[in-house]
Amino acid sequence: MATQKEEEQGHKGAKHEGGGFWHLFGRAALSVVLGIVLAFLLPTRFGEEMGAQTMARYAAPFSGYLFDREREKAVDKEQSDWHGKSITVLVIDAEVLAACKEGWPAHYPFYSWLLGYLNKFPPKGVFIDVILSQSKGQDAAKPKKPNKPECIDETVKPGPHKTLEDSDFNDFKNGVMRLTSHGIPVFLAARRTTENTLTTNPDLDSDHDLKNLRRVGIEFSAHSVDRLAWTYPLVYPKDESASKQTQSTEQTAHAMPEQPGTSEGDCPRSAAFAIFKDVYSGKLDVPCDRAAFMSVTWPLDTAAYGLRWRESMDEEREERHGFWPRVDSGDDDEEMYCTSSEDQIRLLLRAEARAFLRPLSRPLCVHYRTIHASRLPKQMGDGLNVGAPKDTELSDPELSDAFRGRFVMIGTSFAYSNDLVLSPLQDRIPGVFLHAAALDNLLSDHSDLEDVEAWELKFKMPVTRWVKILLLGGIGFIGFFIIVSIKKKVRKVFAEFHHERTHWRKRFHPHWWVAKSITASFNIALLAISLAVLVSFGVAMILLGAGMHVPFLVVAHILACAIAVEWLEWSEHLFNWITDSKEK
Template identity: 30%
Template structure:
């Protein structure tokens, strides 16, 4: 009968130690982490839907980005909203007559705005003789000094078009602009804004870009990638007047803002998910109120002297953007902070970003092999990610070594592993490491049951400490990438988080080492050893 060898489970555990002095042992896993991060940022959205990590991380970071944005340039921009009440008071239905738009433009021009943008596409050739009245009003407003911009639809050739009476004076009395909008394909939130689009060599400027070029006098080079939107954080004192359909819970104290659909920010608590925010504020389920001043169309015809002063403060010398907020319309966008709001606020926020950042506005380059300066910057971000992953790798290995030293049994029968994983120490139910420690303790200290409890507590605390340290340095790495990506490379935080999240995840869960071992067994054998 063959004698059974007395082997410890330590010997069967997959121990991995990078051979010092070999650059491949450091660079190859780090490069693989970044490549896995880029691949995951492309592939995972199509597989996992809206609940994958990068977008959830971006949602958590959005309030901080908005808080850093501060006031932006909102003192130069206001919105005018056409809602159902405005149509009813003007004895109109949808679509209203062209004379309604003429009266609205004339009423706004009374306050001497710097520019007026109408975010309603007027292409339908319906039988309305008041179209000429609208054309004449637009030309008069433009001649009086206010630049006028009209939303237009795009033809298959890429040009912008309106109904013939307006098209005749386009470029003379007003400027036609593109209002194309594409929400995120996965979570349907508005992360980006298309500044310009080119079809068959014809470039169509967006409303925000056209107004910025003309009003600021600083024309931007035709953008090749969308803008990454930074949404505003501090609500306007005169925003949307929507009423919340949510009633207060039974026994709740009266709240003067209970009827409002939105709320003010909760400070640092905005970084928490809404479920946790509700522990401190019962209105946490509501979105933030809009960022820009809002005047309703019916205010212009029903203003008291006090209202008139407020309207004048909101419209005079400002860029006024007119949009709709009707019950039955699809002209809405979904902001990560403000939820579902009229589409005109997207144009206002995009223009606000341009006026604030100028040519340093945040870009949203796609993970595609395109040769332009913005994609070169994204490549630079990838190199910075590589450095961060290498640094994190060294830190992680140091923490693993410290943890092994602290939790190893006093006199292990064999040498302990060079490192362990979170799953080995976090749950303490199925891991071989925990079972080995418990067996050693039962053998060496059977009479002292309290020592077993103390030892278990000791191991748990050290494991939690190691996990906390790794999490802390992960946050530091992501913060560093955000700082470099946003403020030095002008890349939007969503693109930065997409790469950073998955690159660090590849290092955390060692997808990189597993992939290298599978693809290059000889490299795995040369860089891993048993104690």
């Protein structure tokens, strides 16, 4: 009787076993809820987690692949329209400076030489991603002949807009004005002052003709955790200029009070956004009462004529060359810093392999056609070049195809400079390619800020954003429910398999050790497989979020938190504690 009574009391005090379906339902729902809650709390307390950045890197190749596919469909429908949206990058490399016996920063005659090619093959527009900080060097009124770089052809007869007696500065000015006189807009990279105006240098800003050129902002801040270029600024409001101002007092002393795009009710625009509005008449409206950033999707496809960098002799190269297997073998030029292919699926696999483990592959080559200034013919005639060009030089037909009717961005291409950005696909590349990628994103039929803005999770958000987050949360719940159910089924099958082998229960018997080893292997395998499945599901959710115009870092952060909760099974333990139950 006493034993029976104790058993009854014991059963009354024991935790009841939860129903299978409702236990799984509550566990999956708790994983999603905890993921959203932690995504709100962690950024404000601990900063962005590396888990979210890792998820975003895994999704970046797929986002680039889908971006390219959508563009291909648009190009097929409107072939002529998309020709004008093509971007060519003209990079100033160390080789051309050496050939011209120029230092850095280069002098005005060097830029006059570059602009000569653009005047010969008129582009749709020009952006000079170099802050021209040098002074005139001499007064324009003096007829003294300036020192010309050796890459300039002294035998060329002066055209209608230039004389050999002009100063270096006037030579450059004439080259710019010749472009603008033919309706070709020219954009100059500029610095922001404490008054939130954009300036280049006193000579350019005080010149009556050149002061009307559009100055554009090039300030950019990489992500604080992985330093990758995930976002791009659109406008620079005045109320944030003081905290971000890093320019010297010498530059701010010559600030012009009036600059294009900084009138009342307006504010400085970034390079890509200004080009999108002024050249392509973009309808995207961005208020200037706060800083606005866009999410950047880096295209996956590689250019046939891209950045001609050689592989650096660094630690990563040594690690990669001693690593097997590699997925980027078989390229025509194994000495290139990057890998390229005409097969986008192959590029997708290589980019994904590198995101998983860097030594598996080199970064992808750049997406935009790149012309190195060192490959321009040193002496430019009025007509076609006489004779065959050198092997390293481009012919007039090639230059015409690269420049004419396309938007040209001029930047630097020095392997070791401060004008470099980190792309999730191309790794370290010149900063001018970030402006190209941002403009490319804006040209993809975006007419609403909600389509491109890189916003963060906040309790005070528009209803539309809450609806998107909750909808993604509902879809995420279904996915977690399925994953949790499969994990439970697999564990149940293994438990039955283990229970049937009664000879495994005798302690310290050889069979007991075998059972322990099999159980440990099963748990490790289940942990690894479940992580892979959760990460794959997370990548799919990021791509779905991108289709709903939810910034990928927002989705990645929620998923990173939710996956951590589910993978470590915190949700199961917490749900059991809340309901005072245990899973069957």
